Amino acid sequence: MQRYAPLAVLVLALAFPLAVQEPYYLSFASRIFVYALAATSLNLVLGYGGMISFGHAAFVGTGAYVSSIFLAEGVASAWIGWPAAVAASALAALVIGAVSLRTRGVYFIMITLAFAQIVFFLVNSMKAYGGDEGLSLPARASTGLPVDLGSDVVFYYVALAALAGAVYGLHRLADSRFGRVIEAIRENEARAEAIGFPVYRYKLACFVVAGAVGGLAGVLLASHGKYVNPNVLHWTQSGTLMVMVILGGVGRLWGGTVGAAAFLGLEDLIANHRIDWLAAWLPDYQQHASLGVGAVLLAIVLFAPQGIAGAFARRPRA
Amino acid sequence: MSWVLILEQLLNGLQFGLMLFLLAAGLTLVFGIMDMINLAHGSLYMLGAFLAAALVQATGSFALGVLLAVPATALAGMLIEVSVLRTLYARDHLSQVLATFALILILNEAVRIVWGTDLPLPMPAALSGPVQLLPGMVYPAYRLLIIGVGAAVAGLLYLLVARTRIGMLVRAGASNREMALAMGVDIRLLFTLLFGVGAGLCAVAGALLGPLLAVQVGMGENILILAFVVVVIGGIGSIRGALAGAVLVGLVDTIGRAFLPLLFGLFFQPRVASAAGPAIASVLAYLLMVAVLYFRPRGLFPARG
Numbered sequence: 001m002q003r004y005a006p007l008a009v010l011v012l013a014l015a016f017p018l019a020v021q022e023p024y025y026l027s028f029a030s031r032i033f034v035y036a037l038a039a040t041s042l043n044l045v046l047g048y049g050g051m052i053s054f055g056h057a058a059f060v061g062t063g064a065y066v067s068s069i070f071l072a073e074g075v076a077s078a079w080i081g082w083p084a085a086v087a088a089s090a091l092a093a094l095v096i097g098a099v100s101l102r103t104r105g106v107y108f109i110m111i112t113l114a115f116a117q118i119v120f121f122l123v124n125s126m127k128a129y130g131g132d133e134g135l136s137l138p139a140r141a142s143t144g145l146p147v148d149l150g151s152d153v154v155f156y157y158v159a160l161a162a163l164a165g166a167v168y169g170l171h172r173l174a175d176s177r178f179g180r181v182i183e184a185i186r187e188n189e190a191r192a193e194a195i196g197f198p199v200y201r202y203k204l205a206c207f208v209v210a211g212a213v214g215g216l217a218g219v220l221l222a223s224h225g226k227y228v229n230p231n232v233l234h235w236t237q238s239g240t241l242m243v244m245v246i247l248g249g250v251g252r253l254w255g256g257t258v259g260a261a262a263f264l265g266l267e268d269l270i271a272n273h274r275i276d277w278l279a280a281w282l283p284d285y286q287q288h289a290s291l292g293v294g295a296v297l298l299a300i301v302l303f304a305p306q307g308i309a310g311a312f313a314r315r316p317r318a
Numbered sequence: 319m320s321w322v323l324i325l326e327q328l329l330n331g332l333q334f335g336l337m338l339f340l341l342a343a344g345l346t347l348v349f350g351i352m353d354m355i356n357l358a359h360g361s362l363y364m365l366g367a368f369l370a371a372a373l374v375q376a377t378g379s380f381a382l383g384v385l386l387a388v389p390a391t392a393l394a395g396m397l398i399e400v401s402v403l404r405t406l407y408a409r410d411h412l413s414q415v416l417a418t419f420a421l422i423l424i425l426n427e428a429v430r431i432v433w434g435t436d437l438p439l440p441m442p443a444a445l446s447g448p449v450q451l452l453p454g455m456v457y458p459a460y461r462l463l464i465i466g467v468g469a470a471v472a473g474l475l476y477l478l479v480a481r482t483r484i485g486m487l488v489r490a491g492a493s494n495r496e497m498a499l500a501m502g503v504d505i506r507l508l509f510t511l512l513f514g515v516g517a518g519l520c521a522v523a524g525a526l527l528g529p530l531l532a533v534q535v536g537m538g539e540n541i542l543i544l545a546f547v548v549v550v551i552g553g554i555g556s557i558r559g560a561l562a563g564a565v566l567v568g569l570v571d572t573i574g575r576a577f578l579p580l581l582f583g584l585f586f587q588p589r590v591a592s593a594a595g596p597a598i599a600s601v602l603a604y605l606l607m608v609a610v611l612y613f614r615p616r617g618l619f620p621a622r623g
Contacts, residue, residue: 052411103611106355109411110550111611114604117543121604125597235543239357239419246416288431294423301417302405 006167013160017153026152028268030224032261033159038217039244039256040166045210046242047251048174049203050186051101054109055116056241058096059089059211061123061233063218068228069129071137078141078149082219089215090208092119097207101200113235120233134229141223149223159220163257166213171253173209182206243297267293322455327576328569333461335568336468340523341541342548342560343475344516350492350555352407352509355414358398358421359520359545360538366391366521367533368429371437380442384525388518395517399510426535435535439528464526471522472561479557488512492555544571547607553617562618567603574599 017026042056066088070081096115103111124132140149149155173179181202185192193199222228231237240263248259270289345359369390374383402421406414441460448456479485487508490498499505524537531537548567552559579595586594610618 046412052415054415099608099612103615106349106353106411106554107550107611107615109355109415110546111608113543114547114550114607118601118604118608121600122597125593125600127593236419236422236539239415242412243416243419246412250412288427290423291427291431294420294427297420298402298417298424301409301413301420302402 010164014157017156023152026156027224028264030152030156030159032264033156033163034217034220034224035241035244035264036257036260037159037163037166037220038214039241039248039260040163040170041210041213041217041256042241043245043248043250043252043256044170044173044213045207046245047249047255048170048179048186049182049206049210051203051207052109053100053112053207053210054235054238054242055096055112055114056210056214057233057235057237058112058116058119059093059214060218060221060237060241061119061230062092063089063215064222064228064232065123065129065135065218066215067141067219068135068137068222071139071141072129072135076139076142078143081141082216085219086212086215089218090212093208093211093214094204097204097211101203101207113238116233116235116238120230120235123233124230130229132230134227134231137222137226137228140226155224159224162216162220166216167253167257174253178202178205247297247300263293266296322452323576325452325455326457327573329457329461329465330576331569331572332565333465333468333568334572335565336465336472337523337527338541338545338548338568339472339561339564340468340519341545342552342564343472343557344513344519345545346549346552346555346557346560347488347492347512348516349549351488351495351505351512353495354403354407355411355418356403357415357418357542358425359516360542361422361425362391362395362398362517362520362538363524363541364429364535364538365394365425365524366517367439367524367528367537368433368437369521370525370528371439371533372433374439375437384522387525388521391521391524392514392518395520396510396514399513403513404506404510422539430535437533439525439533441529460529464530467522467526471519475519476557476561484508484511544603547603551607551610551617553619556617556619559617559619567606570606571599571603574602578602 013029016029020026038056038060041059042053045051045053045056063085065085067081067085070084075081096112100108100111100115129135140155143149147154149158174183181192181197184195185197185199185202189199218232221232244259244263245255246259247262248255248257252258267289270292341359341363345356348354348356348359366387370384370387372383373386373390374380377383377386398421402417406417445460445463447459449459449462451457477485479488487498487503490501490503491505491508495505524533544567548560548563550563551566552561552563575596578599579591582591582595582598585591
């Protein structure tokens, strides 16, 4: 039965726009897919590779900004802007990873954080592209096909396709030789090295793939809101992505997706659904949604260290 | 570009560096002894600044308000340590990041509920004017006060860590925690006290910087990362390293922002210089950290032998 669960989820997701016409929920679901894509790419590094990267927003932000700059410069075709953005994110991951992967443990956490801060401040000072005020886009990229990305329904399916592709890719990757080696390195790096695997190159490759997919998430993120600002690169954004992965389950195929849906869902639930007995006690509690999010996160880390997926799954993580 | 300007920027750099040190000192000990990543350290800085602003308003005296805010923040820090952080020491870094990230969200909103998004913290009137330091050079009196207080607190902290029994235990814990435990040091109690001291230092920095920067929700988030940069540059767990790293980062950041655009102006066209100068200046501290980690992976003054 478990084999068919992903298919069932996919069918439900495909049918969702037919059943729910409300634009808000369509947009909200697209947002979940985009964040799920970003979190899934981080999970590849964090969960499968065991590399605690605290700078994933750098790649998401690079993708978001490069694709937006193409649009701002008048290159409207998604076939040019999007691959260029993904390539730029992969390149950023190659450079950052090449230096960072020489360090270990907390130093790796801190150096990835520092690199993300560098990208954040550089983007902040790009006055030509809005600086700290961000960049509004006139429209989404065009495809040249009878598929109009400007339509929210079409965008929903594009985001869904990207996420489904990433999760399927991660599933195949985890079972491949490459995935096995990456997991072996996570479990025991010295042993993997002694067996003869070029550990550094494997880790770097993993880092670059995750950076590229993170860049795609950034492209979709900017495209979704038709707006991008440097906050997509802020370290708290990296933190949020990490929170999603931990929430959903580190090193689990669906970890990023479950985590993103849970995190954004919780935020939306507190902010947009008035609970009467709580409102009677605290009249403006909905303006303080992040207090509730923080409390739930804290409770999860203290009482359910394996994340949401871990609390239900029988199988140990990948 | 005159020597007065350079001297002035050096003093500004020193002032910023000393404040960074107050933040980094607590952070590096927490990091070094318990191997704990505490992202909520910046929230204590914010809490200290808000408490100071509220108490200054309530008492009508800047000095009294700040002096009351420090033990109050220390108390809040110890409360957080005993209630939440203590259970995280044995956990992996990922859990610590998640839990302390959650603490940031909680503390930000708690402060917003109690005080609103920002509070005014005016400079004491007696110190708002400039002081003549040298013939032809005036410097804001308040910044001199910050340098004075920062240097005094740094000196006291050094004496505490290097010359007292408590300090000896702290250093023992930082250099080899298991061994210190085996020798009968009550790390739990020591650590709660230490956390209180670290929170108090955050409050000093938050209260003193309050009138210069703004006392607002989220003020801790950017300076926290700089404090981490200082800790990593100095060597995790080393007070001496934190001081060296803080002054280095303070100077590099301030001098870079002041002179890099001018320097670029000598070599590039004005349009390029005015865009690239500030951009590079704002990332100098991080580049410095990347360089230090690349060449000295354990920082400038590693605590563990």
